Each structure stands twice: as C-alpha cells, then as structure tokens.
Amino acid sequence: MKKADKFQIANTIFIFLFAMFCTLPILLVLIVSFSDENSILRKGYSFFPDNFSLSAYKSVFSSNEQLFQSYAVSIGVTVIGTLAAVIITGMAGYMLANRLVRYRNPIALFFFITMLFNAGLVPWYMMNDLLGFKNNLMALIIPTLIFSPFNLFLVRNFMQELPEALLESARIDGASDAYIAFRIVFPLSLPVLATVALFYGLGYWNNWFNAIMLVDKESLYPLQYLLYKLQSEINMVNQMQGVASSNITVPAESFKMAIAIITIGPIVLLYPFLQRFIIKGLIVGAVKG
Amino acid sequence: MGKAKLQFAKRYTFFTDIRKNPISYLLVLPALLYTFVYGYMTLPYMVIAFQKFNYTKGIFNSEWVGWKNFEFFFHSTAATMVTWNTIKLNFLSILFGTVVALLFSILLNEIRSRLFKRVSQSTLLFPHFLSWIIVSYIVYSFFSTEHGLINNLLQTFGFDPYNWYSDPKPWTWILVGLSVWKETGMSAVIYLAAITAIDDSLYEAAKIDGANRWQQIKSITIPMLMPTLSILTLLAIGKIFYSDFSMIYAIIGDNGMLYSTTDVIDTYTFRTLRTSGNPAIAMAIGLYQSVVGFVLVLSANWIVKKFNKDSAMF
Numbered sequence: 001m002k003k004a005d006k007f008q009i010a011n012t013i014f015i016f017l018f019a020m021f022c023t024l025p026i027l028l029v030l031i032v033s034f035s036d037e038n039s040i041l042r043k044g045y046s047f048f049p050d051n052f053s054l055s056a057y058k059s060v061f062s063s064n065e066q067l068f069q070s071y072a073v074s075i076g077v078t079v080i081g082t083l084a085a086v087i088i089t090g091m092a093g094y095m096l097a098n099r100l101v102r103y104r105n106p107i108a109l110f111f112f113i114t115m116l117f118n119a120g121l122v123p124w125y126m127m128n129d130l131l132g133f134k135n136n137l138m139a140l141i142i143p144t145l146i147f148s149p150f151n152l153f154l155v156r157n158f159m160q161e162l163p164e165a166l167l168e169s170a171r172i173d174g175a176s177d178a179y180i181a182f183r184i185v186f187p188l189s190l191p192v193l194a195t196v197a198l199f200y201g202l203g204y205w206n207n208w209f210n211a212i213m214l215v216d217k218e219s220l221y222p223l224q225y226l227l228y229k230l231q232s233e234i235n236m237v238n239q240m241q242g243v244a245s246s247n248i249t250v251p252a253e254s255f256k257m258a259i260a261i262i263t264i265g266p267i268v269l270l271y272p273f274l275q276r277f278i279i280k281g282l283i284v285g286a287v288k289g
Numbered sequence: 290m291g292k293a294k295l296q297f298a299k300r301y302t303f304f305t306d307i308r309k310n311p312i313s314y315l316l317v318l319p320a321l322l323y324t325f326v327y328g329y330m331t332l333p334y335m336v337i338a339f340q341k342f343n344y345t346k347g348i349f350n351s352e353w354v355g356w357k358n359f360e361f362f363f364h365s366t367a368a369t370m371v372t373w374n375t376i377k378l379n380f381l382s383i384l385f386g387t388v389v390a391l392l393f394s395i396l397l398n399e400i401r402s403r404l405f406k407r408v409s410q411s412t413l414l415f416p417h418f419l420s421w422i423i424v425s426y427i428v429y430s431f432f433s434t435e436h437g438l439i440n441n442l443l444q445t446f447g448f449d450p451y452n453w454y455s456d457p458k459p460w461t462w463i464l465v466g467l468s469v470w471k472e473t474g475m476s477a478v479i480y481l482a483a484i485t486a487i488d489d490s491l492y493e494a495a496k497i498d499g500a501n502r503w504q505q506i507k508s509i510t511i512p513m514l515m516p517t518l519s520i521l522t523l524l525a526i527g528k529i530f531y532s533d534f535s536m537i538y539a540i541i542g543d544n545g546m547l548y549s550t551t552d553v554i555d556t557y558t559f560r561t562l563r564t565s566g567n568p569a570i571a572m573a574i575g576l577y578q579s580v581v582g583f584v585l586v587l588s589a590n591w592i593v594k595k596f597n598k599d600s601a602m603f
Contacts, residue, residue, distance in 0.1 A: 007502065011396050012405065018393065019412040022474065025427045026419070028438065032430060044436040092320035095313040103306045107317065114328030117583045120575030121558050122568045123334030127327065147323045177312035206420035209535055227422045231429070232542055253436060260426045267418050274418065275411050279478055 026264070033057070033257035040253045056254035060262065066218065066226065067259065073140070074223040078204040081141045085200040088147050090193055093155030094181045099164065108156070111149045128214055139214035140222060145203055151196045158192035159185055191280060198277045205267070223263045230256050338573040358573035367557060375553040378461065379529040382468040387522055390473050391514070394480035395506055410481070413474030421539035424467060428540055432463070457550040460541070464551060468536065476521070483517040484510060516597055527589030530582040534559065554578050 028047060032040065036051035043050060060067060095101060096108050124143065133139040162185065170180050186193070211225035221229065267274070307314050333348065338358055340351040362368050393413065400406045416424075431438050432453040440450040453459065487510065495505050532553040541551045543560070554574065562571035 007399075008401065011399055012402075015393070015396055015400065015405075015409050019409045022413055022416055022470065025431070025470075026415070028430055029423075029427055040436060044441040045430045045433070045438045046441060047438075088319045088323070091316035095310075095317035098310065098313050101306060101310045101313050102301065103303055107321070111320070111324055111328075114324055116586050117579060118328065119331040119335050120572070120579050121555075122337060122562060122572040122575055123331035124327070125562070126334050126337075126568070127331050131326075143327070147320055149324070152320065177310060181312065181316060202418060206422075207535075208420070208422060208539075212538075224420050224422045227426070228539065231422070231425060257426065257430070260423055264419065264423060271411075271415070271418065275414055278414065278417075279410070279482075 029257050029260055033254055033261045035254055037252075037254050045253075053254070056258040059255055060258050066221070067262075069219055070221050070223045070226040071262075073137075073220060074205060077137065077140045077222060078201055081145055081204045082197055082201040084141070085146045085148075085151075086193055086197045089151050089155055089196055089200075090186060090189065091181075092152055093159050093189075094185055096152070096156040097159035097162075097185075098177075108153075111152060115149050125213060134214050135217050135220065137220065140207075140210050140220065141204075143210055143214065145200070145207060145210065148199075151199055155189065155192055155196055159189055162188055191277075195277050195280060198274055202267075202274075227256075227259060227263060230259065335572065335576055335579075337569050338576045340569055342567070342569040342572075354569075358569045359577070361570055362574050362577070367552070370549065371552050371554050371557045374551060375532050375555075376529055378464055378468075378551075378553065379525075379532065381461070381465040383522060383525045383529070385465060385469050386472055386476060387518070387525075389469055390476035390480055391518065393473065393477040394484060395510060397477065397481055398484045398510070399502070410474075410478060413477055415474070416471045417475045419471070421533070421536045424471060424536075425539040428463070428467065454544060455546045457547045460547050461550045464537070464540065467540070468533075479521070480514060480517065483514055487513045519596055520593055523589045523593050527586040528582070530578055530585055531555065 024047075028045060031047055031049065032045050033056055034052050034054070035046075035049035036053035037055065039050040039053075040046075092111075096104050096111075098104060101107075128134060128139065128143050133143055167180055167184065170184055175184075206224060208222065208224035208228055211220070211222055212228070215221070215225070336348055337351070339353060339355060340348070341354045341357075342348075342351045346352075397406060397410060400409075429437070432440075434440060434450060434452050434454060437453070439453070444450055491509050491513075492505055495509060500508065532555045534555040537551060537553055537556050538559065541547050541556070555578075558571050558574045558578070561574065562568055565571075
C-alpha cells in the first residue's frame with residue numbers, strides 16, 4: 001500500500017470520527033425523545049434504551065395549546081422579522097454601494113461606529129421600555145434582531161463588486177435610481193441577500209434573549225424560550241401536560257426532549273438549502289479578508 | 290440660467306447630495322433610523338452609572354453619586370471573578386477553536402472524494418444551527434446527576450456517579466469544549482474557503498521540486514493562511530471582554546454553585562439588573578465593559594494594521 005493511500009484512509013477515518021462527535025449528541029436527544037419513560041428512569045439517558053415509545057410525542061401533540069401557540073409565535077416572528085430585516089439591510093446596502101452618493105462613506109461610518117462601541121444592556125432595556133416594546137410581538141421582532149451592521153457591510157461589499165458599466169449604461173438609457181435598485185441591483189444580489197436572510201432567520205428562530213428580557217406573557221413565548229422555561233422551571237412540564245399536582249408521574253424527561261426535537265425540526269428540514277447558502281456566503285465574506 | 294445654477298452648485302454639501310440622490314437616501318432611511326435609536330440614542334442613558342437612579346425621576350433628575358456605583362462593584366469579590374472568567378473562557382475558546390478549525394480545514398482539503406468532503410463539511414457545520422437552549426438540553430442529557438449518560442457510564446464501569454452540576458471545576462473545560470463543538474465547523478469552512486483560494490500553481494511548483502504532502506502544507510498552506518488566521522484571531526481577541534450571554538445563561542443559568550468558574554460580565558450584569566432592581570450598578574458594570582471592550586477593539590485593530598494594512602477594519 002502506498003504511503004499516500006494510508007494517509008487518505010487515516011484522514012478519512014479521523015474526519016468521520018469528528019463528524020460523529022458533532023452529531024452523536026443530537027442523536028442522543030432524538031433517541032431519548034423516543035424512549036420509554038420508565039426505561040429512562042431505570043437506565044438513565046442512553047443510546048440503547050430498553051423500550052422505545054411514542055408516548056412523549058403523543059403527549060406533546062394531544063393537549064398542548066402552549067406548544068402550538070409558541071410554534072406560531074416563533075414562525076410568525078421569524079418570517080416577518082427576516083423579511084423586514086433583509087429589506088432594510090438590502091436597501092441600505094444599495095445606498096452605501098452607490099458611487100453617485102458622495103457622502104456614502106460618512107454614512108457607512110455612522111453604522112460602523114455602533115459595531116465598536118455600544119451602550120450595553122441597561123440602556124437597551126430602557127430604550128425598549130420607552131418605545132413600548134414590552135410584552136408584544138414588536139418586542140420579539142424589533143430590538144437587536146432586525147438590523148445588523150455586519151450584514152449590511154456584507155451586502156454592501158457584494159453590491160460594490162457589481163460591474164459599474166452595467167449601472168452606467170442603465171443610467172444613460174434613462175433608468176431612475178429606483179429602477180436601478182429594484183430591477184437591476186437587487187435581483188443581481190440575490191445570493192448575498194439569501195445568505196443574509198439565512199443569518200437573520202437563524203437569529204430569529206434561535207433567539208430567546210428578547211423574550212427573557214421583554215416578555216412575560218405566556219401567549220408570547222417563542223419556542224426557544226418555552227424550552228428554557230421547561231428546563232429551568234420544573235412545574236412547567238406538569239403545567240403543560242395539564243397535570244396540576246406533581247405527584248402524578250408524567251413522561252417528563254422524554255417529553256422535554258421531544259419538544260427539543262420539534263424545535264430543531266424546521267432547521268433539519270431546511271438544512272440542505274441553508275448550509276449551501278451559508279457556505280457560499282462565508283466564501284463571499286472570507287475571500288476578501 | 291447656467292451661470293446662476295453653476296454658482297449655486299459650487300458648494301456640494303450634504304444637502305446637495307440628498308437632493309441629487311433622493312431615492313438612495315430614502316432607501317437607507319430605515320436602517321439609519323434604527324441605528325440612530327438603538328446605537329446613539331441609548332448613549333445618554335449611560336449617565337445612570339453615576340446616579341442613584343430613580344425610575345420616576347428619570348435620568349435628568351436622579352441624584353448624582355459620582356463613582357459610588359463603580360466602587361460598589363470593584364470592591365466586591367465578583368469584580369475580579371467575572372472579569373477573569375470572561376477573559377479565561379474567551380481566551381481558551383479562541384485558542385482551541387482556532388487550532389481545531391485550522392486542523393480540520395487542512396485535513397478536509399486533503400480529502401479527495403468530493404462527496405465525502407461535502408457531507409462531512411455539512412455535518413461539522415450542523416451544531417452551528419442549534420440554539421444554546423438546545424445545547425443546554427444536550428449538556429443536561431450528558432451531565433445530569435440522576436439520568437446523565439456520563440454518570441451511567443461511570444456506574445457501568447464501577448465508579449460512583451458524580452454530581453456535575455454542583456462542582457464548578459470541570460465547567461471551564463465543558464464550556465470551552467461546547468464552544469469548540471458548536472463553532473469549529475463554521476471556522477473550518479471559512480479557513481477551507483481561504484485554502485481553496487490559494488493559487489494552484491504554488492502546489493504544482495512544489496510538486497515539481499519534490500515536496501511531499503506534509504511539506505506542501507507546512508510551506509504553502511499554513512503561510513498562505515496566516516493573513517486570514519491572524520485577522521480572525523485578532524478580531525476575536527478584540528471581543529474578548531464580551532461573552533455570549535445566551536450560551537452561558539442557557540447552560541449555567543442561576544446555578545450559584547457554578548458561578549466561581551462560569552459567571553461572566555454579561556451574566557453578572559443581567560442578574561444585577563434582574564434581581565437588585567437597581568439599574569445603576571448594572572449600568573456601571575456595563576460601562577466598564579463597554580470602555581475596556583472599546584480599547585481592546587482599537588488595540589486589536591492597531592495590531593492588525595501593523596501586520597497588514599489592507600485587512601484592518603478601519
């Protein structure tokens with residue numbers, strides 16, 4: 001056997017092991033969610049439970065208004081937020097990349113400074129209080145998430161690379177600024193806008209910071225915050241399953257893991273599309289610096 | 290007509306710019322407004338750090354107390370603890386994260402099968418898509434005292450189960466391990482992109498000169514990665530004073546037994562605001578973090594600039 005082949009085999013095995021290391025923990029959560037509760041109580045969490053059971057999922061889907069409510073909140077917030085965020089970022093990116101605008105660099109600086117210095121948690125909280133972003137859907141959509149200067153500069157850098165001659169000829173043909181923005185630049189920038197949409201979407205779906213800071217109505221809990229509550233407040237599991245006293249045994253462990261799996265669900269389903277965009281986007285961002 | 294207009298157009302001010310590009314300025318307006326409100330209008334609130342803040346009196350009429358809030362924080366034992374924990378956890382995560390990511394980007398690049406390369410790349414990236422809450426469930430399923438996988442294994446091999454959630458010592462490494470686990474794939478993909486961008490002719494020339502794989506990695510791949518590597522590392526060091534709140538708080542939460550190794554500035558500020566109901570001290574800690582953090586970002590950028598002018602942020 002040649003030396004290079006040995007290296008190839010060893011390398012493949014090594015990477016395979018690391019890939020397992022990345023996925024096995026998630027697999028454990030999946031298996032526990034399908035495990036029989038008694039088998040968990042007897043044997044603990046295990047990759048090889050004595051009995052499999054669907055009771056956790058049955059319990060989750062049978063009588064759970066809170067779960068459906070949270071799912072609806074998470075989906076609504078993610079869809080609306082991501083759309084708004086991409087539009088805001090794309091439009092601002094167009095302005096910063098437009099060579100006709102002479103003051104575009106001072107404006108860019110205005111955005112950039114906030115990346116270097118920010119006031120922190122307390123002023124952020126007070127500002128949301130002042131604007132009334134508390135205990136409503138706005139509180140989950142607007143603060144922190146709807147605009148990031150990092151994404152703005154990603155979009156700007158992409159738009160700056162578009163051939164200037166193309167825009168110039170459109171201008172000579174009498175195209176207005178609005179026409180160039182919406183009919184030429186935005187369609188050509190779809191790859192970067194998709195990447196940015198992915199960043200925003202993931203941020204919205206996985207966010208629970210806004211909820212912990214600004215929301216205490218249960219009807220507004222996004223999924224991630226519901227999961228946090230289930231983990232930190234033991235009563236929450238019973239409450240969700242409609243059990244008043246904690247004397248009755250409910251499938252608490254597998255129930256929690258089932259909800260975790262349901263929360264990951266949409267990401268797993270969309271993953272083949274998502275990861276392609278993220279890799280592309282990273283390459284766009286990384287090659288330049 | 291021409292003359293009057295020409296004279297008028299001589300001074301090209303900001304307002305001329307707006308008049309000439311109304312659509313562009315209109316398009317940037319929402320982002321500008323948002324940044325103005327959240328990035329700039331929040332700054333005046335920072336004076337709370339020097340006040341005995343009273344919600345009804347607001348920031349204009351609250352009593353001025355000078356440096357008292359800062360003294361309160363810096364005289365407590367928490368100040369050094371949370372500062373040290375923040376720097377320690379971030380430093381170790383940057384160190385191990387970079388080494389592991391670099392290793393796997395180079396190894397992935399050596400893989401010849403395209404399919405395997407693509408599949409393993411996607412697999413490494415997957416943990417990045419999970420929220421820290423989900424990760425905290427995973428952590429719990431491994432380390433839980435009663436049912437955890439690790440305690441099961443310990444018992445199978447005849448050891449006593451270990452009460453992980455009451456011993457602060459291992460948590461430094463658990464947290465570092467988690468951040469490597471979650472973010473390595475992402476950094477590896479970035480490095481892999483940089484490796485793919487290296488000119489093939491360099492490798493061709495090296496092969497003609499008889500360089501083997503290892504020599505090629507050592508003399509071409511690693512040196513060519515240095516710019517990307519040093520910039521990403523320095524940028525990370527610039528942010529060493531900030532932790533990922535959602536990570537630490539999801540995993541540790543309010544478990545006081547683990548604070549001594551895991552409590553960081555962000556979680557401490559949050560808890561101060563939440564429990565004491567006194568935003569002034571939380572603001573003082575926040576101001577300390579913002580100022581030191583700002584100095585660190587500037588220094589990191591200054592160092593990047595010395596290495597390579599083009600890659601500095603500003």
